[in-house]
Amino acid sequence: MIAVNYSTLRNNLKNYCDEATDNQSTIIVTRKNEKNVVIMSLENYNQLMKTMRNTEYLAKLDRSMDQIKKGQGKHRELIEDPADE
Incomplete structure (x- = not known):
């Protein structure tokens, strides 16, 4: 630096x-x-932005896992796609 x-x-x-x-x-x-x-450099900037996005995504996953562990998850039925039948 x-x-x-x-x-x-x-x-x-x-x-x-x-x-x-x-x-x-x-x-x-x-x-x-x-x-x-x-x-x-643009290369360093792009890498920094990618790291920030990944960090935000991982934080969302952590919050979701915490909710599931606390029993706050919701069971949903999958919607069948008529094209798959």
């Missing part, structure tokens, strides 16, 4: 973008009033 101020980034943007994509580095751009931002 690299921290750099806005002015330095602006003067060396190509180099920092290359660092993020070529070396998978995360660049923290420090700004006034703590309005910092992060630069990362």
